[in-house]
Amino acid sequence: MARRLVGCLLVASTLAAGCKERSDKPIAGLLAAGAPVLRTVGKQKLPVAVGAQLLPDEQLTATGPAVLEYFGGGLHFLEDGDTLEVGDADEAKLHGVNLPSRRWESGQVREAPRTMRLVAARYTDVQVTPESSLQQDGTYSSAQYFVAFFTPNGLSRLGSENGKADGPSRPLPPPPFRPKVPFIHAGALGEGGLVATVEDGFVVAETDDLATAVLLEDREVPLGRTVRLVVPDGAEVVLRTADGQKTEVEGPADLRLR
Template identity: 75%
Template structure:
Protein backbone atom coordinates (compact mmCIF):
# COMPACT_ATOMS: atom_id res chain seq x y z
CA UNK A 1 0.00 0.00 0.00
CA UNK A 2 2.81 2.39 0.97
CA UNK A 3 4.68 1.60 -2.23
CA UNK A 4 1.58 2.32 -4.31
CA UNK A 5 1.09 5.65 -2.50
CA UNK A 6 4.71 6.65 -3.11
CA UNK A 7 4.33 5.68 -6.76
CA UNK A 8 1.22 7.85 -7.13
CA UNK A 9 2.94 10.80 -5.48
CA UNK A 10 5.95 10.44 -7.78
CA UNK A 11 3.67 10.26 -10.83
CA UNK A 12 1.80 13.39 -9.75
CA UNK A 13 5.08 15.21 -9.13
CA UNK A 14 6.34 14.32 -12.57
CA UNK A 15 3.13 15.63 -14.14
CA UNK A 16 3.47 18.92 -12.28
CA UNK A 17 7.11 19.20 -13.29
CA UNK A 18 6.18 18.56 -16.90
CA UNK A 19 3.61 21.38 -16.99
CA UNK A 20 5.09 24.70 -18.03
CA UNK A 21 3.39 27.80 -16.72
CA UNK A 22 2.84 30.54 -19.27
CA UNK A 23 4.98 33.60 -18.72
CA UNK A 24 3.25 36.77 -17.61
CA UNK A 25 5.74 38.83 -19.61
CA UNK A 26 4.48 40.48 -22.79
CA UNK A 27 6.06 39.10 -25.94
CA UNK A 28 4.55 41.29 -28.65
CA UNK A 29 2.97 44.65 -29.37
CA UNK A 30 0.24 45.81 -31.73
CA UNK A 31 2.29 47.84 -34.22
CA UNK A 32 -0.58 49.02 -36.43
CA UNK A 33 -4.22 48.31 -37.22
CA UNK A 34 -6.49 49.32 -40.08
CA UNK A 35 -9.55 48.17 -38.12
CA UNK A 36 -10.12 47.10 -34.50
CA UNK A 37 -8.18 44.09 -33.21
CA UNK A 38 -10.26 42.34 -30.56
CA UNK A 39 -9.05 40.43 -27.50
CA UNK A 40 -11.47 37.72 -26.38
CA UNK A 41 -11.90 36.55 -22.79
CA UNK A 42 -14.76 34.09 -22.59
CA UNK A 43 -17.79 35.92 -23.98
CA UNK A 44 -16.26 39.35 -23.39
CA UNK A 45 -14.42 41.29 -26.10
CA UNK A 46 -11.98 44.17 -25.72
CA UNK A 47 -10.47 46.36 -28.42
CA UNK A 48 -6.67 46.40 -28.33
CA UNK A 49 -5.05 49.83 -28.60
CA UNK A 50 -2.28 50.40 -31.11
CA UNK A 51 0.97 50.38 -29.13
CA UNK A 52 -0.24 47.89 -26.50
CA UNK A 53 1.92 45.08 -25.14
CA UNK A 54 0.44 41.59 -25.56
CA UNK A 55 0.91 38.48 -23.42
CA UNK A 56 1.49 35.08 -24.96
CA UNK A 57 -1.91 33.68 -23.96
CA UNK A 58 -3.93 36.58 -25.38
CA UNK A 59 -6.36 35.46 -28.09
CA UNK A 60 -6.90 37.97 -30.87
CA UNK A 61 -9.35 38.38 -33.73
CA UNK A 62 -8.61 40.90 -36.49
CA UNK A 63 -11.51 42.75 -38.10
CA UNK A 64 -9.20 44.19 -40.76
CA UNK A 65 -5.51 44.42 -41.69
CA UNK A 66 -3.08 44.68 -38.77
CA UNK A 67 0.45 43.71 -37.76
CA UNK A 68 2.00 42.43 -34.53
CA UNK A 69 5.65 43.08 -33.71
CA UNK A 70 7.24 40.41 -31.51
CA UNK A 71 9.89 41.47 -29.05
CA UNK A 72 12.38 39.21 -30.81
CA UNK A 73 11.85 41.26 -33.96
CA UNK A 74 9.46 39.05 -35.95
CA UNK A 75 6.39 40.56 -37.64
CA UNK A 76 3.00 38.84 -38.01
CA UNK A 77 0.50 40.34 -40.45
CA UNK A 78 -3.21 39.76 -39.88
CA UNK A 79 -6.21 40.14 -42.19
CA UNK A 80 -9.94 40.36 -41.57
CA UNK A 81 -11.20 37.25 -39.80
CA UNK A 82 -7.78 35.97 -38.68
CA UNK A 83 -7.61 34.60 -35.14
CA UNK A 84 -4.42 34.01 -33.20
CA UNK A 85 -3.11 33.14 -29.76
CA UNK A 86 -0.15 35.49 -29.56
CA UNK A 87 2.41 33.05 -28.17
CA UNK A 88 1.56 30.29 -30.66
CA UNK A 89 2.78 32.19 -33.71
CA UNK A 90 6.00 31.02 -35.34
CA UNK A 91 7.15 34.66 -35.31
CA UNK A 92 7.22 34.58 -31.50
CA UNK A 93 10.30 32.34 -31.64
CA UNK A 94 12.34 34.54 -33.98
CA UNK A 95 15.42 36.57 -33.10
CA UNK A 96 15.49 39.33 -35.67
CA UNK A 97 13.12 40.50 -38.40
CA UNK A 98 11.55 38.00 -40.78
CA UNK A 99 11.27 40.58 -43.59
CA UNK A 100 14.09 41.34 -46.04
CA UNK A 101 15.51 44.81 -45.37
CA UNK A 102 15.76 47.57 -47.98
CA UNK A 103 16.35 51.32 -48.07
CA UNK A 104 15.25 54.12 -50.34
CA UNK A 105 18.30 55.73 -51.96
CA UNK A 106 19.06 57.55 -55.22
CA UNK A 107 15.45 57.31 -56.36
CA UNK A 108 15.23 53.54 -55.91
CA UNK A 109 15.05 50.66 -53.42
CA UNK A 110 18.28 48.89 -52.49
CA UNK A 111 19.11 45.95 -50.23
CA UNK A 112 20.29 47.03 -46.76
CA UNK A 113 21.46 45.50 -43.46
CA UNK A 114 18.67 44.79 -40.99
CA UNK A 115 18.07 47.74 -38.67
CA UNK A 116 18.60 47.08 -34.96
CA UNK A 117 15.91 48.32 -32.59
CA UNK A 118 14.88 47.64 -29.01
CA UNK A 119 11.34 46.46 -29.68
CA UNK A 120 9.98 46.17 -26.13
CA UNK A 121 10.74 49.83 -25.35
CA UNK A 122 8.34 50.87 -28.13
CA UNK A 123 5.20 49.52 -26.44
CA UNK A 124 3.13 50.28 -23.34
CA UNK A 125 1.41 47.96 -20.88
CA UNK A 126 -1.99 49.56 -21.48
CA UNK A 127 -3.62 46.68 -23.35
CA UNK A 128 -7.06 47.98 -24.31
CA UNK A 129 -8.44 51.13 -25.86
CA UNK A 130 -9.42 53.48 -22.99
CA UNK A 131 -13.15 53.89 -22.42
CA UNK A 132 -12.86 57.61 -23.07
CA UNK A 133 -11.89 56.83 -26.69
CA UNK A 134 -14.63 54.29 -27.42
CA UNK A 135 -17.31 56.59 -28.79
CA UNK A 136 -17.76 55.92 -32.53
CA UNK A 137 -14.45 54.03 -32.43
CA UNK A 138 -15.68 51.22 -34.65
CA UNK A 139 -17.27 53.37 -37.34
CA UNK A 140 -15.06 56.38 -37.86
CA UNK A 141 -11.49 57.60 -38.04
CA UNK A 142 -11.57 58.18 -34.28
CA UNK A 143 -10.21 54.65 -34.01
CA UNK A 144 -6.94 56.01 -35.38
CA UNK A 145 -6.57 58.64 -32.66
CA UNK A 146 -3.08 58.70 -31.15
CA UNK A 147 -3.91 57.00 -27.85
CA UNK A 148 -0.50 57.60 -26.35
CA UNK A 149 1.25 60.98 -26.25
CA UNK A 150 4.19 62.29 -24.21
CA UNK A 151 1.69 63.68 -21.69
CA UNK A 152 -0.48 60.58 -21.46
CA UNK A 153 -4.13 60.68 -22.52
CA UNK A 154 -4.83 64.24 -21.44
CA UNK A 155 -6.97 64.97 -24.50
CA UNK A 156 -9.12 61.86 -24.55
CA UNK A 157 -11.41 62.44 -21.57
CA UNK A 158 -11.65 63.94 -18.13
CA UNK A 159 -10.78 60.79 -16.18
CA UNK A 160 -7.22 60.20 -17.39
CA UNK A 161 -5.62 59.50 -14.04
CA UNK A 162 -5.59 55.75 -14.56
CA UNK A 163 -5.26 55.73 -18.34
CA UNK A 164 -2.18 55.99 -20.48
CA UNK A 165 1.50 55.35 -19.84
CA UNK A 166 2.94 56.52 -16.54
CA UNK A 167 6.22 54.65 -16.48
CA UNK A 168 9.43 56.67 -16.95
CA UNK A 169 11.06 56.57 -20.37
CA UNK A 170 14.06 54.30 -20.99
CA UNK A 171 17.38 55.95 -20.21
CA UNK A 172 19.35 57.47 -23.11
CA UNK A 173 20.45 56.35 -25.66
CA UNK A 174 17.45 54.02 -25.81
CA UNK A 175 14.83 56.73 -25.37
CA UNK A 176 12.53 57.10 -28.41
CA UNK A 177 11.38 60.54 -29.54
CA UNK A 178 7.95 59.87 -28.04
CA UNK A 179 7.27 57.19 -25.44
CA UNK A 180 5.43 54.57 -27.46
CA UNK A 181 4.10 53.32 -30.76
CA UNK A 182 0.72 54.93 -31.40
CA UNK A 183 -1.82 55.32 -34.19
CA UNK A 184 -1.47 58.69 -35.87
CA UNK A 185 -1.12 60.95 -38.91
CA UNK A 186 1.84 60.41 -41.24
CA UNK A 187 2.11 64.09 -42.13
CA UNK A 188 2.12 65.82 -45.50
CA UNK A 189 4.65 65.73 -48.32
CA UNK A 190 7.43 63.21 -48.88
CA UNK A 191 7.09 60.17 -51.10
CA UNK A 192 3.64 59.03 -52.16
CA UNK A 193 2.59 55.39 -51.76
CA UNK A 194 -0.05 53.63 -53.86
CA UNK A 195 -0.98 50.15 -52.66
CA UNK A 196 -1.70 48.13 -55.80
CA UNK A 197 -2.49 44.86 -54.01
CA UNK A 198 -3.04 43.98 -50.35
CA UNK A 199 -2.00 46.55 -47.74
CA UNK A 200 1.11 48.13 -46.25
CA UNK A 201 2.08 49.67 -42.92
CA UNK A 202 3.88 52.99 -42.43
CA UNK A 203 5.78 54.15 -39.31
CA UNK A 204 6.94 57.74 -38.79
CA UNK A 205 9.92 59.24 -36.98
CA UNK A 206 7.71 59.96 -33.94
CA UNK A 207 6.47 56.32 -33.83
CA UNK A 208 3.03 57.00 -35.31
CA UNK A 209 1.75 54.14 -37.46
CA UNK A 210 -0.98 53.73 -40.07
CA UNK A 211 -2.25 50.98 -42.36
CA UNK A 212 -2.30 51.91 -46.06
CA UNK A 213 -5.18 50.29 -47.93
CA UNK A 214 -5.41 49.13 -51.53
CA UNK A 215 -6.22 51.65 -54.23
CA UNK A 216 -5.41 54.78 -52.24
CA UNK A 217 -2.70 57.34 -52.94
CA UNK A 218 -1.15 58.35 -49.59
CA UNK A 219 1.56 60.97 -48.93
CA UNK A 220 4.06 59.30 -46.60
CA UNK A 221 5.03 62.55 -44.88
CA UNK A 222 7.37 61.72 -41.97
CA UNK A 223 7.39 57.97 -42.65
CA UNK A 224 10.74 56.33 -41.96
CA UNK A 225 9.70 52.68 -42.31
CA UNK A 226 7.34 50.99 -44.76
CA UNK A 227 6.31 47.36 -44.19
CA UNK A 228 4.99 45.39 -47.15
CA UNK A 229 3.55 41.91 -46.39
CA UNK A 230 4.20 38.88 -48.57
CA UNK A 231 2.00 39.11 -51.67
CA UNK A 232 1.37 42.84 -51.38
CA UNK A 233 2.52 45.37 -53.97
CA UNK A 234 3.20 49.08 -53.47
CA UNK A 235 4.27 51.77 -55.92
CA UNK A 236 6.42 54.55 -54.44
CA UNK A 237 6.25 57.87 -56.28
CA UNK A 238 9.13 60.29 -55.84
CA UNK A 239 10.22 63.68 -57.20
CA UNK A 240 10.53 64.11 -60.95
CA UNK A 241 8.00 61.44 -61.84
CA UNK A 242 10.05 58.59 -60.33
CA UNK A 243 7.98 55.45 -59.70
CA UNK A 244 9.35 52.34 -58.02
CA UNK A 245 7.44 49.10 -57.43
CA UNK A 246 7.98 47.27 -54.15
CA UNK A 247 6.78 43.68 -53.78
CA UNK A 248 6.43 42.08 -50.37
CA UNK A 249 7.80 40.83 -48.17
CA UNK A 250 9.85 43.98 -47.55
CA UNK A 251 10.88 46.25 -44.69
CA UNK A 252 11.86 49.50 -46.41
CA UNK A 253 13.67 52.33 -44.62
CA UNK A 254 12.90 55.68 -46.19
CA UNK A 255 15.37 57.72 -44.11
Protein backbone atom coordinates in the same frame (compact mmCIF):
# COMPACT_ATOMS: atom_id res chain seq x y z
CA MET B 1 9.76 -1.63 -6.37
CA ALA B 2 12.59 0.91 -6.20
CA ARG B 3 12.94 0.82 -10.01
CA ARG B 4 9.21 1.48 -10.42
CA LEU B 5 9.40 4.44 -8.05
CA VAL B 6 12.33 5.94 -9.97
CA GLY B 7 10.48 5.38 -13.26
CA CYS B 8 7.36 7.10 -11.94
CA LEU B 9 9.42 10.04 -10.71
CA LEU B 10 11.05 10.39 -14.14
CA VAL B 11 7.66 10.31 -15.89
CA ALA B 12 6.26 12.86 -13.44
CA SER B 13 9.20 15.22 -13.94
CA THR B 14 8.92 14.88 -17.73
CA LEU B 15 5.20 15.69 -17.66
CA ALA B 16 5.84 18.66 -15.38
CA ALA B 17 8.45 20.00 -17.80
CA GLY B 18 6.05 19.55 -20.71
CA CYS B 19 3.28 21.39 -18.86
CA LYS B 20 5.32 24.49 -18.04
CA GLU B 21 3.05 27.46 -17.46
CA ARG B 22 3.12 30.20 -20.07
CA SER B 23 4.82 33.44 -19.03
CA ASP B 24 2.58 36.27 -17.87
CA LYS B 25 4.96 38.89 -19.28
CA PRO B 26 4.09 40.76 -22.52
CA ILE B 27 5.79 39.33 -25.60
CA ALA B 28 4.41 41.50 -28.42
CA GLY B 29 2.80 44.81 -29.28
CA LEU B 30 0.17 45.98 -31.77
CA LEU B 31 2.32 47.81 -34.34
CA ALA B 32 -0.51 49.01 -36.58
CA ALA B 33 -4.17 48.37 -37.39
CA GLY B 34 -6.37 49.37 -40.30
CA ALA B 35 -9.50 48.39 -38.33
CA PRO B 36 -10.09 47.46 -34.68
CA VAL B 37 -8.27 44.45 -33.27
CA LEU B 38 -10.35 42.89 -30.50
CA ARG B 39 -9.20 40.90 -27.48
CA THR B 40 -11.47 38.48 -25.66
CA VAL B 41 -12.08 39.41 -22.02
CA GLY B 42 -14.57 36.99 -20.51
CA LYS B 43 -17.62 37.17 -22.76
CA GLN B 44 -16.66 40.56 -24.20
CA LYS B 45 -14.46 41.56 -27.11
CA LEU B 46 -12.65 44.83 -26.38
CA PRO B 47 -10.46 46.82 -28.81
CA VAL B 48 -6.70 46.84 -28.38
CA ALA B 49 -4.94 50.19 -28.67
CA VAL B 50 -2.25 50.55 -31.30
CA GLY B 51 0.99 50.56 -29.30
CA ALA B 52 -0.34 48.26 -26.56
CA GLN B 53 1.70 45.40 -25.13
CA LEU B 54 0.20 41.92 -25.57
CA LEU B 55 0.41 38.93 -23.23
CA PRO B 56 0.97 35.37 -24.51
CA ASP B 57 -2.56 34.22 -23.57
CA GLU B 58 -4.37 37.17 -25.20
CA GLN B 59 -7.05 35.94 -27.62
CA LEU B 60 -7.26 38.34 -30.57
CA THR B 61 -9.72 38.77 -33.42
CA ALA B 62 -8.91 41.07 -36.34
CA THR B 63 -11.62 43.04 -38.15
CA GLY B 64 -9.20 44.25 -40.81
CA PRO B 65 -5.49 44.34 -41.66
CA ALA B 66 -3.14 44.61 -38.68
CA VAL B 67 0.43 43.74 -37.65
CA LEU B 68 1.82 42.42 -34.38
CA GLU B 69 5.48 43.06 -33.58
CA TYR B 70 7.01 40.46 -31.25
CA PHE B 71 9.68 41.56 -28.82
CA GLY B 72 12.16 39.26 -30.55
CA GLY B 73 11.58 41.22 -33.75
CA GLY B 74 9.21 38.93 -35.67
CA LEU B 75 6.19 40.41 -37.45
CA HIS B 76 2.82 38.63 -37.65
CA PHE B 77 0.18 39.88 -40.09
CA LEU B 78 -3.58 39.64 -39.52
CA GLU B 79 -6.52 40.15 -41.85
CA ASP B 80 -10.28 40.48 -41.34
CA GLY B 81 -11.64 37.45 -39.47
CA ASP B 82 -8.27 36.09 -38.32
CA THR B 83 -8.05 34.86 -34.73
CA LEU B 84 -4.89 34.28 -32.74
CA GLU B 85 -3.62 33.44 -29.29
CA VAL B 86 -0.59 35.74 -29.15
CA GLY B 87 1.86 33.18 -27.75
CA ASP B 88 0.97 30.53 -30.34
CA ALA B 89 2.32 32.41 -33.36
CA ASP B 90 5.55 31.05 -34.87
CA GLU B 91 6.93 34.61 -34.81
CA ALA B 92 6.86 34.55 -31.00
CA LYS B 93 9.95 32.31 -31.07
CA LEU B 94 11.99 34.38 -33.51
CA HIS B 95 15.02 36.56 -32.80
CA GLY B 96 15.21 39.24 -35.46
CA VAL B 97 12.87 40.57 -38.13
CA ASN B 98 11.40 37.82 -40.35
CA LEU B 99 11.23 40.07 -43.43
CA PRO B 100 14.23 40.82 -45.67
CA SER B 101 15.79 44.16 -44.76
CA ARG B 102 15.90 46.75 -47.53
CA ARG B 103 16.81 50.44 -47.78
CA TRP B 104 15.71 53.25 -50.10
CA GLU B 105 18.71 54.84 -51.74
CA SER B 106 18.75 57.28 -54.67
CA GLY B 107 15.35 56.12 -55.87
CA GLN B 108 16.24 52.43 -55.71
CA VAL B 109 15.56 49.60 -53.28
CA ARG B 110 18.74 47.91 -52.10
CA GLU B 111 19.60 45.12 -49.68
CA ALA B 112 20.51 46.25 -46.16
CA PRO B 113 21.76 44.72 -42.90
CA ARG B 114 19.08 43.81 -40.40
CA THR B 115 18.11 46.70 -38.14
CA MET B 116 18.51 46.04 -34.43
CA ARG B 117 15.99 47.75 -32.13
CA LEU B 118 14.76 47.35 -28.55
CA VAL B 119 11.26 46.30 -29.53
CA ALA B 120 9.74 46.09 -26.05
CA ALA B 121 10.67 49.73 -25.34
CA ARG B 122 8.43 50.81 -28.24
CA TYR B 123 5.22 49.66 -26.53
CA THR B 124 3.23 50.51 -23.41
CA ASP B 125 0.70 48.65 -21.27
CA VAL B 126 -2.23 50.94 -22.17
CA GLN B 127 -5.45 48.90 -22.31
CA VAL B 128 -8.01 51.61 -21.58
CA THR B 129 -10.97 52.11 -23.90
CA PRO B 130 -12.59 55.54 -23.44
CA GLU B 131 -16.36 55.33 -23.11
CA SER B 132 -16.90 58.01 -25.75
CA SER B 133 -15.52 55.66 -28.40
CA LEU B 134 -18.55 53.41 -28.01
CA GLN B 135 -21.45 53.63 -30.41
CA GLN B 136 -25.02 53.38 -29.14
CA ASP B 137 -25.11 49.65 -29.84
CA GLY B 138 -21.94 49.11 -27.81
CA THR B 139 -19.66 48.47 -30.80
CA TYR B 140 -16.74 50.43 -32.23
CA SER B 141 -16.29 51.98 -35.65
CA SER B 142 -12.81 52.29 -37.12
CA ALA B 143 -12.98 56.11 -36.93
CA GLN B 144 -14.00 56.10 -33.27
CA TYR B 145 -11.36 53.51 -32.46
CA PHE B 146 -8.54 55.67 -33.75
CA VAL B 147 -9.85 58.93 -32.27
CA ALA B 148 -10.07 57.22 -28.89
CA PHE B 149 -6.44 56.19 -28.92
CA PHE B 150 -4.91 59.16 -30.73
CA THR B 151 -3.02 61.02 -28.01
CA PRO B 152 -0.53 63.56 -29.40
CA ASN B 153 1.04 64.12 -25.97
CA GLY B 154 1.79 60.44 -25.39
CA LEU B 155 -0.16 57.34 -24.47
CA SER B 156 0.64 57.93 -20.79
CA ARG B 157 -1.81 60.89 -20.89
CA LEU B 158 -4.72 58.72 -22.02
CA GLY B 159 -7.50 58.96 -19.46
CA SER B 160 -5.58 61.44 -17.28
CA GLU B 161 -7.11 64.54 -15.71
CA ASN B 162 -5.21 66.63 -18.25
CA GLY B 163 -7.11 65.03 -21.12
CA LYS B 164 -10.31 67.06 -21.52
CA ALA B 165 -11.58 64.82 -24.31
CA ASP B 166 -10.54 61.80 -26.29
CA GLY B 167 -8.33 62.67 -29.23
CA PRO B 168 -6.64 65.98 -30.08
CA SER B 169 -8.48 69.15 -29.04
CA ARG B 170 -7.18 71.07 -32.07
CA PRO B 171 -5.28 70.28 -35.29
CA LEU B 172 -1.69 69.23 -34.70
CA PRO B 173 1.06 71.65 -35.76
CA PRO B 174 3.03 70.69 -38.85
CA PRO B 175 6.42 68.95 -38.56
CA PRO B 176 8.88 69.59 -37.03
CA PHE B 177 6.76 71.30 -34.36
CA ARG B 178 4.56 68.27 -33.69
CA PRO B 179 5.15 66.89 -30.18
CA LYS B 180 7.10 63.67 -29.91
CA VAL B 181 5.36 60.53 -28.65
CA PRO B 182 7.51 58.02 -26.78
CA PHE B 183 5.58 54.91 -27.87
CA ILE B 184 4.11 53.39 -31.01
CA HIS B 185 0.71 54.97 -31.63
CA ALA B 186 -1.84 55.40 -34.44
CA GLY B 187 -1.32 58.78 -36.05
CA ALA B 188 -0.84 60.93 -39.15
CA LEU B 189 2.26 60.44 -41.29
CA GLY B 190 2.69 64.11 -42.16
CA GLU B 191 2.66 65.86 -45.52
CA GLY B 192 5.15 65.81 -48.37
CA GLY B 193 7.83 63.25 -49.06
CA LEU B 194 7.35 60.17 -51.21
CA VAL B 195 3.84 59.24 -52.29
CA ALA B 196 2.80 55.61 -51.86
CA THR B 197 0.09 53.74 -53.78
CA VAL B 198 -0.64 50.19 -52.65
CA GLU B 199 -1.54 48.03 -55.66
CA ASP B 200 -2.05 44.73 -53.84
CA GLY B 201 -2.63 43.85 -50.18
CA PHE B 202 -1.71 46.39 -47.53
CA VAL B 203 1.43 48.10 -46.25
CA VAL B 204 2.36 49.56 -42.86
CA ALA B 205 4.11 52.93 -42.51
CA GLU B 206 6.01 54.06 -39.40
CA THR B 207 7.28 57.61 -38.83
CA ASP B 208 10.28 58.96 -36.95
CA ASP B 209 7.97 59.87 -34.03
CA LEU B 210 6.57 56.30 -33.89
CA ALA B 211 3.19 57.03 -35.50
CA THR B 212 1.93 54.12 -37.61
CA ALA B 213 -0.75 53.70 -40.26
CA VAL B 214 -2.02 50.91 -42.49
CA LEU B 215 -2.05 51.88 -46.17
CA LEU B 216 -4.79 50.22 -48.21
CA GLU B 217 -5.14 49.56 -51.94
CA ASP B 218 -5.70 52.26 -54.58
CA ARG B 219 -5.09 55.28 -52.38
CA GLU B 220 -2.31 57.80 -52.91
CA VAL B 221 -0.77 58.57 -49.52
CA PRO B 222 2.01 61.12 -48.88
CA LEU B 223 4.51 59.39 -46.60
CA GLY B 224 5.59 62.59 -44.86
CA ARG B 225 7.87 61.62 -41.96
CA THR B 226 7.76 57.89 -42.69
CA VAL B 227 11.07 56.14 -42.02
CA ARG B 228 9.92 52.52 -42.36
CA LEU B 229 7.57 50.62 -44.66
CA VAL B 230 6.58 47.06 -43.78
CA VAL B 231 5.50 45.21 -46.93
CA PRO B 232 4.00 41.74 -46.30
CA ASP B 233 4.58 38.80 -48.63
CA GLY B 234 2.36 39.21 -51.68
CA ALA B 235 1.83 42.95 -51.19
CA GLU B 236 2.92 45.53 -53.77
CA VAL B 237 3.38 49.27 -53.37
CA VAL B 238 4.53 51.94 -55.82
CA LEU B 239 6.64 54.82 -54.46
CA ARG B 240 6.60 58.08 -56.42
CA THR B 241 9.14 60.87 -55.94
CA ALA B 242 8.43 64.58 -56.32
CA ASP B 243 9.82 64.52 -59.88
CA GLY B 244 7.47 61.70 -60.90
CA GLN B 245 9.90 58.77 -60.75
CA LYS B 246 8.14 55.55 -59.75
CA THR B 247 9.58 52.47 -58.05
CA GLU B 248 7.62 49.29 -57.35
CA VAL B 249 8.33 47.45 -54.11
CA GLU B 250 7.16 43.86 -53.72
CA GLY B 251 6.87 42.07 -50.39
CA PRO B 252 8.18 40.68 -48.26
CA ALA B 253 10.34 43.64 -47.29
CA ASP B 254 11.17 45.73 -44.23
CA LEU B 255 12.12 48.93 -46.05
CA ARG B 256 14.04 51.77 -44.39
CA LEU B 257 13.45 55.12 -46.08
CA ARG B 258 15.98 57.08 -43.97
